[in-house]
Amino acid sequence: MRLEKCWFCSSTVYPGHGIQFVRNDAKIFRFCRSKCHKNFKMKRNPRKVKWTKAYRRVHGKDMTQDSTFEFERKRNRPERYDRNLAETVLKAIPKIDKIRVTREERHHKNRMKGKKEKLQKEAAKELEQSISLVKAPSALQKDPSLTLPQKIKVSVSQRQSEDNNAMEE
């Protein structure tokens, strides 16, 4: 029994699922479900179809190169059964999965970095420009709570930090 990867979306195909298509040059295409199969028949390129793993890898949305992927590489050479080896492998699989997931999350976080700042800047600009759609300008002058507070810089003297250290003791 082997867990294969869907040719189109790269998800795992479990036994009893999906269809295998054998082309005349004997290349086998495995599909996890009819959605992928139909897209293949339509001659769509998975690298251009947004929800596939191929697209995400090509466009840098997901990790491409990582040492955790080496463990899942396809091997055609059967291994001699060794109970100790099998035990270590079974113990290692969830660990490797966890590491891969944390690395993917980190990749995602790095990708999304700078988004919060961007959103806040845009929100501030929108508040400044379009607040007149919500409240009349005269009302704003009377009640300044709708504008963002101006940032005031406070300089910290050396003396204060020494006092803090005394407290920590």
Add this chain to the structure above:
Amino acid sequence: MIQPQTHLNVADNSGARQLMCIRIIGAGNRRYASIGDIVVAVIKKAVPNMSLERSEVIRAVIVRTRKELKRSNGMIIQYDDNVAVVIDQEGNLKGTLIFGAIARELRQLNFTKITSLAPLSRRHAEVKKLGPSCPGFESFPR
């Protein structure tokens, strides 16, 4: 789902190129033939100067169909075209080479010559290359 009037390509070097199915061998009013069934066919296209000629009636066994083949382990396999291999009355192969992939079902139906001539998949080739030193050599499904 091969039925009379279906054109079949030929996957061996017997000399025929294209066959047209005339009749399915088996119980009386059998409607469709699939992988592993024997059909009576007439040769529509042939390679010149070989033993088989155009409009000769011969028997053939279906090896690849576009209709999906369902296995009991849940695997569903679909090929790209409808292909047969020419056979004689006893069931022996007419040609000496087989082209393209062959389904494993043919082995169970005693077409051992066809399965042995068929080209190997990558995994099979690896196991064969390693030979008896490879673990699981005897039990590897052929």
